Amino acid sequence: MKLAIVGTGYVGLVTGTCFAEMGNEVVCVDIDAQKIDKLNRGELPIFEPGLEIYYERNRREGRLHFTTSLEEALPESEVIFLALPTPPGEDGSADLSYVLGVADQIAQWMAAHPETGYKIIVNKSTVPVGTADRVREIFESYGLTPGEQFDVVSNPEFLREGVAVDDFMKPERVIIGTRSPRAAEIMTQLYEPFVRQGNPILVMDERSSEMTKYAANAFLATKITFMNEIANVCERVGANVDEVRRGIGLDSRIGKQFLYAGIGFGGSCFPKDVKALARTAEEHGYAFQILKAVLDVNERQRRLLAERVYERFDGQLEGRRLAIWGLAFKANTDDVREAPSHVIIRKLLEHGADIVVFDPEAMENTRAVFGDAIRYARSMYEALEGAEALVICTEWNEFRRPDFQRMRDRMARPLIFDGRNLYHPKRMAAMGFEYYSIGRPHYPPHTNPDPALLASTTDGKTSA
Numbered sequence: 001m002k003l004a005i006v007g008t009g010y011v012g013l014v015t016g017t018c019f020a021e022m023g024n025e026v027v028c029v030d031i032d033a034q035k036i037d038k039l040n041r042g043e044l045p046i047f048e049p050g051l052e053i054y055y056e057r058n059r060r061e062g063r064l065h066f067t068t069s070l071e072e073a074l075p076e077s078e079v080i081f082l083a084l085p086t087p088p089g090e091d092g093s094a095d096l097s098y099v100l101g102v103a104d105q106i107a108q109w110m111a112a113h114p115e116t117g118y119k120i121i122v123n124k125s126t127v128p129v130g131t132a133d134r135v136r137e138i139f140e141s142y143g144l145t146p147g148e149q150f151d152v153v154s155n156p157e158f159l160r161e162g163v164a165v166d167d168f169m170k171p172e173r174v175i176i177g178t179r180s181p182r183a184a185e186i187m188t189q190l191y192e193p194f195v196r197q198g199n200p201i202l203v204m205d206e207r208s209s210e211m212t213k214y215a216a217n218a219f220l221a222t223k224i225t226f227m228n229e230i231a232n233v234c235e236r237v238g239a240n241v242d243e244v245r246r247g248i249g250l251d252s253r254i255g256k257q258f259l260y261a262g263i264g265f266g267g268s269c270f271p272k273d274v275k276a277l278a279r280t281a282e283e284h285g286y287a288f289q290i291l292k293a294v295l296d297v298n299e300r301q302r303r304l305l306a307e308r309v310y311e312r313f314d315g316q317l318e319g320r321r322l323a324i325w326g327l328a329f330k331a332n333t334d335d336v337r338e339a340p341s342h343v344i345i346r347k348l349l350e351h352g353a354d355i356v357v358f359d360p361e362a363m364e365n366t367r368a369v370f371g372d373a374i375r376y377a378r379s380m381y382e383a384l385e386g387a388e389a390l391v392i393c394t395e396w397n398e399f400r401r402p403d404f405q406r407m408r409d410r411m412a413r414p415l416i417f418d419g420r421n422l423y424h425p426k427r428m429a430a431m432g433f434e435y436y437s438i439g440r441p442h443y444p445p446h447t448n449p450d451p452a453l454l455a456s457t458t459d460g461k462t463s464a
């Protein structure tokens with residue numbers, strides 16, 4: 001099939017590349033000329049594991065193209081995906097100006113070129129309930145007839161950054177929101193190769209499809225927030241959230257995934273989508289109480305580690321050197337949108353701390369936000385040089401089994417605030433580290449740690 005993807009960001013680029021991998025001919029469009037230049041030179045503008053191999057192959061075989069010109073992409077395309085930003089507006093509602101603006105451009109072009117025939121406009125952006133209807137009305141306002149010249153489909157995307165290619169290639173479900181049998185048939189054909197293992201393609205009405213996306217994200221954000229609150233109570237009553245997580249996760253009604261307590265959820269989706277759903281409910285006269293609590297608790301959780309550091313130093317952070325490991329909002333991405341690390345850095349900077357950061361992939365994006373206000377280390381160990389504390393914000397694998405002796409040698413004092421529960425508290429204390437994590441007991445550090453313990457690079461999280 002011939003496809004256009006408008007918006008070549010995290011979603012658009014993965015979508016376009018994966019459709020090309022299945023043999024479709026894809027043109028990706030973006031207004032960002034630098035991004036398109038880069039892609040046409042053979043460079044990926046984002047870090048996403050597994051993407052490069054498909055991108056290179058499909059570009060080489062001529063199935064994947066990039067352009068800044070929407071007009072160039074439209075004539076041949078049978079299906080046009082919108083993977084455009086829907087950032088939160090001032091009141092939390094999703095800003096639809098990108099989606100509606102591009103829909104208008106496409107409708108205008110189609111009205112001027114009726115000979116190009118039937119096209120499907122697919123909303124892959126996360127959009128409020130009713131957006132498919134609004135897009136359809138735009139096309140109708142140009143005299144175009146639904147079912148004959150066009151159809152609008154809601155097709156929300158559920159990929160996670162860091163595992164986006166896998167999620168797209170093997171989705172647990174595909175949701176197609178349309179009441180048009182013609183559009184449903186074409187969309188089903190397009191997605192069939194992705195669900196060979198028997199996962200379902202669900203066809204439903206547009207509004208239910210749009211709501212499904214928000215319900216999924218809001219539910220997952222609530223699940224994480226619930227665990228963060230459990231962790232906070234665990235700390236107060238002397239329980240260990242790791243044990244509690246294992247204990248409840250084995251109940252199949254609860255499930256093992258998405259139960260990791262930490263420093264609050266971030267990223268470009270959960271915070272904005274929870275706000276947007278709460279706002280939609282409000283606009284329809286309903287106060288979605290749980291979501292308000294989720295947003296409040298998450299704000300508090302994102303500040304937690306910075307407050308802990310502040311208290312540990314009795315409010316004296318002026319000029320104190322602090323190291324941060326991990327800047328991305330989660331591991332395996334370079335994305336720092338709504339990253340808890342940034343909230344923590346901002347708080348620590350307010351108190352005058354001297355911050356040195358390291359992240360394997362998110363340094364450039366962080367530099368674009370903080371510039372010279374913080375320092376950037378070339379390695380995780382360099383960041384520790386003379387640091388009075390280490391704050392861990394992202395669960396990158398390379399932080400899981402570090403050389404603890406090397407860490408101690410570099411740090412001005414062996415003090416760690418771990419927002420991702422990477423190490424075992426007892427073992428850390430035995431190695432002489434003052435170690436604070438989330439929802440787990442704190443043990444006073446041994447004053448004369450056994451050198452043999454430090455010499456082994458494992459923290460023994462699983463064995464201790």
Ligand SMILES: NC(=O)c1ccc[n+]([C@@H]2O[C@H](COP(=O)([O-])OP(=O)(O)OC[C@H]3O[C@@H](n4cnc5c(N)ncnc54)[C@H](O)[C@@H]3O)[C@@H](O)[C@H]2O)c1
Nearest residue numbers: 007008009010011030031032083084085086125126157161
């Ligand atoms: N990032 C995710 O993991 C994820 C997953 C599922 C759904 N979503 C949703 O998908 C949508 C896109 O998210 P994203 O993370 O890919 O955003 P992004 O910011 O990475 O990408 C959006 C792209 O659209 C481009 N753009 C803006 N205006 C344009 C225009 N008029 N014409 C052409 N291109 C234009 C931007 O330059 C940018 O490259 C959002 O609604 C988001 O909520 C995101």
Ligand SMILES: O=c1ccn([C@@H]2O[C@H](COP(=O)(O)OP(=O)(O)O[C@H]3O[C@H](CO)[C@@H](O)[C@H](O)[C@H]3O)[C@@H](O)[C@H]2O)c(=O)[nH]1
Nearest residue numbers: 157158159160161224258259260262265266267269329330
């Ligand atoms: O047990 C957990 C799981 C996640 N998180 C945090 O939650 C946030 C989101 O993580 P994740 O869902 O893995 O990443 P995203 O790429 O933001 O993906 C979410 O948002 C996308 C955009 O809508 C959806 O497509 C995905 O299905 C949905 O998982 C991150 O800050 C994680 O650190 C936790 O704190 N604990």
